[in-house]
Amino acid sequence: MSQAAADSLVVEAQALFREERFAEAATRFEKAAQLFPAHPHAWKGLGQTLLCLHKPHEATRAFDQAIGLAPTSATALWGGAVAHAEVGNKVVALSYLRRTLKLQPTWIEMARDVPTLAAFLRQSTRTTEDLRAVFGAFSTRTYRHAADDSRAVEVGRIIDQPAVGKWSFVTIGLSNHVWPDAERPRIELILASTIDTELCGQILANLVFHLADSEFYPEPGVVVRDVVGSLGADDLSVRLPHVYIAVPRLWDISLPLDLGPPPVTLAQVVPISELEYEVWRSNMNQLEPSLAKRRVDLADLRRIGG
Structure with a gap:
């Protein structure tokens, strides 16, 4: 009834x-x-x-x-x-x-x-799941483009990575960008730091917007000038004004993060000094051996960068 x-x-x-x-x-x-x-x-x-x-x-x-x-x-x-x-x-x-x-x-x-x-339906949604499968739960913060509020990127903050007492900051959103060369994998960026500072998120967000605007693919081995310098972050912007893109060897990660299609990979962002940039410019293959020889901690944002 x-x-x-x-x-x-x-x-x-x-x-x-x-x-x-x-x-x-x-x-x-x-x-x-x-x-x-x-x-x-x-x-x-x-x-x-x-x-x-x-x-x-x-x-x-x-x-x-x-x-x-x-x-x-x-x-x-x-x-x-x-x-x-x-x-x-x-x-x-x-x-x-x-x-x-x-x-x-x-x-x-x-x-x-x-x-x-x-x-x-964006690629970054799946990438977020991939990153959390690797690193576990982490918080995120949204950064918006200074000239276009509709454009944004999230940056995740991961505690005790790549080692206890350090922090990792990873972009979530760059993997949505389709590069002119469609054969290139989608990519996100990760930065290690010995200090927990919002500047890390700002560095990554500034870099993401620059890469997307310029269509410059962040392939390991390249340098992007003035990413940190343009932030006007006082002493840090003076000491380590540029960034070097490296293979993320500090973390125990199997790449690509996602086989796709499209495949998604990860690259490390390392702030470097003007002198280190000159080493790279004279011979692109010598920067990493030079940093290793000096036993530079790539996560140390307090370093002089000589």
């Missing part, structure tokens, strides 16, 4: 939904769910109407109920992904979106048109 009554209410609610009478539709969907709690269409319809009423928190609960009752419902999973993304539940939203696309692969184009879901 209760299921039949619930079915009738769902039919009425669906008609109201098509007429965009969302508040009335929500009332009927909710009543149907109360009469027959095992009705997946009632919960799914309630979630959809709550989204239309700009109530994403309530919608997440309705979609969770619907998905629990009908775990292969692509429309319920889609709605759940949208609702959870809107309230910032990234882990759940990503899980629901992946399950949706497994059932309906062609919906990926539709997902790209939804800003809150499009973010999950």
